Amino acid sequence: MRRLAAACTALFLTALPALAEGTEDQVTSFSLDNGMEVVVIEDHRAPVVVHMVWYRAGSADETPGKSGVAHFLEHLLFKGTDTLAPGEFSQVVAKNGGTDNAFTSTDQTAYYQRVAADRLGLMMKMEADRMVNLRLDEEDILTERDVIIEERNTRVENDPAALMREQLGAALYLNHRYGVPIIGWRDEMETLDLDAAYSYYHRFYAPNNAILVVAGDVTPDEVRRLAEEHYGPVPANPEVGAPRARPQEPRQMAERRLIFKDPRVAQPYVMRRYLAPERDAGAQREAAALTLLEEILGGGQTSVLNRDLQFDRKVSLYTAAFYNGTSYDDTSFGLIVVPAPGVTLDAAEAALDETLAAFLDEGVDPAQLDRIKFQFRADQIYARDDVQGLARRYGGALTSGLTVADVQAWPDILQSVTGDEIVAAARKVFDRNHSVTGYLLPDEAAPAAQEVSQ
């Protein structure tokens, strides 16, 4: 192992010029007169294109009491417009050999198609149409509401771990809408109606609140011409697109603890989330430190948590750390420990806290940090093979308050963060008064599963 590791270090030092080649030169951005932003990512290896429209509108922008309406509306955009019958949008995409889909998150809703590059204009024509010309009736609403309730059943109600995560999220955020599930609370989903859907639509769907991302075998000039033809005529809506002012978190002063029991739980675990800062435009260093911290603590077999808890102390089966800095408001840093047989959740949690304390004390292992940074550099190469992934990276960032310049500065910022900065960011985040800890346990009425945790 020594020999190869030494060889790698040498490579890593000499390889910098090759790896410095990034993805920036593939990317062009501009705006239309109506305020719609456009990002073009070129990849001419194949005559295909990914066409995405992102709205700066997600579940965290919903009106209280209407949880789930952002996602509900996303489904309803596949119903009709003045010129398209219900379902016709996807049918036309399929008839052109393409595929389409959409997704909703806390800060954004996005619609996308993958088609042959010469069909880009048609995709734009239809997407521009449903941006403002949606036509819904009562029947659409009722049937599709049943569908999203079944979707909630599949994603959440049938999975006790998902139910616990939902409770945990609600406890982490005392005031911010990030505490409300994207799919919605079931009781509120059942009341969503035509008014709720239209009201969200008219509030957020307009070109000046949207970002067009086109990736693939296209040139910026071509995209500009087509975008001006199809999206250009859609008027900006001055009511839409003001800076998003959402209720923010108050000072958090007490840690929260939850115990979630369900007879369907076979494997207990403990999960903790701390409130954590996100990437801000022009200020991404702390988020970069936390991104590296996530890898240091939870990235694979050599991570600090696995080293201590799985290999050395043998108290866990798995550990994980998770952090996503691409967020409009305060995000979270999460930790999971799945205990080994015979280890209680109390003991697993205590071991986790000991490991975190020791890490803050000892600091970052420089060799581990070098390996992680090298992997982030290599990711710049691997990412060029996946333009849809790049398109998502830009769309996600631009709907989370970041700019194209921020996205392009990010890789260098990651490389420049020091071990001391990482420990400082960790110290700030790991404050139990800003956290929630959840235990997922089998219900006591189900003795068969108890042996796992005892």
Add this chain to the structure above:
Amino acid sequence: MKPLLAFVFSLFLAAPALAEIDIQTVETPKGFTAWLVEEPSIPFTSLEIRFEGGTSLDAPGERGATHLMVALLEEGAGEYDARGFAEASEALAASFRYDSGPDTVSVSAKFLTENRDAAMALLRESLVAPRFDEDAVERVRAQVLSSIRSDAKDPDAIANATFDRMLFGDHPYGSQPEGTEESVSALSRDDLIAAHKAALARDRVYIAAAGDISAEELSSLIDGLLGDLPATGAPLPADLEVTTTAGVTVVPFDTPQSVAMFGQKGLKRDDPDFFAAYVMNTILGGGGFEARLMTEVREKRGLTYGVYSYLVPLDHAELYLGRVASANDRVAEAITVIRDEWAKMARDGVTREELDQAKTYLTGAYPLRFDGNGPIARILVGMQMDGLTPDYVTTRNAQVEAVTLEDVKRVAGDLLKPDALRFVVVGQPEGLEETPGQ
């Protein structure tokens, strides 16, 4: 970390012009054959290796041996212990993934051009010289046992396991590849060594690469990587016939949404009617919103988030399966609608318009799959395992186009068996009559 909500079906991967997919066949000095698409514009390579046989090679009484063995390949090899191996691959920014299925062991690698030799030397250790250290075996065994216990309380996993048991009985397909708590607990280090010899052998390997590598470089890479594996592995399991009877099997489980799997006998990948069946299934229950099952069960009635059917040509048996999930008080209606659609398709086939639309979709979407080095390497290795030749990439759409209305009608009538369509329902379904049989 919060997963993005999305419609459930995944889209096909996107696309190059077929003419640009230039597949080279590489014959190595040690007798391996590999397919290669050279794509030098990005300095890395994707490599896909498949070993035929997979978890169905488990020796009697040692269910789970292949699965556990594959999970241990990266947990210590040659001079590296588990963490040493991970450190070495991280230092190279290489990615190695090892997986096992009923018919295959698969190895997927992605590595930079600048340190290719070191990356391949490391990958070789995991394939040729895995250590199966005692502490690693115990650690990973505990993970597998936890996963087996979790599957026992997961409605999807219960439905799968029940269906497999009913259809395949004592054949390896009839039990879960992970094994049972008892069988996995009993596996010894010798069992794992034997499973390694049985599954990773030169007589059953398929190889494809795409990326920044020449045919000469790939040839010597493969000989170095795989040349020291044993010449022959364990015999493959026997073929078997699938038989089902119409009806419903209920597995009571306290959860709000019932999960239903349904299925019957399918057809082989090399059956002359495979394309007609594939086009027919696209119309009946394939990926899109336009499919009849999606239209009838979801779009018109709101009974589910997703309903699908799919042909499953395994190496030793042929299935035609489907899946739906509906609230306990609605699943009976979903099943009635699916049964009706199955019978309607068997009786009437499809319309000209449906056929034309399915063909346009399938032929247009096919090139979109060749999107990047990783997807291309995966497609090429899959083609080899299906017994296809490189020119399939250019003839496949013509085979779709050649399917006629009469073909679909005939194949639908032959293949679909409404009187043999079996449902396995896991949940607390209301108003559903259970009928014995399999």
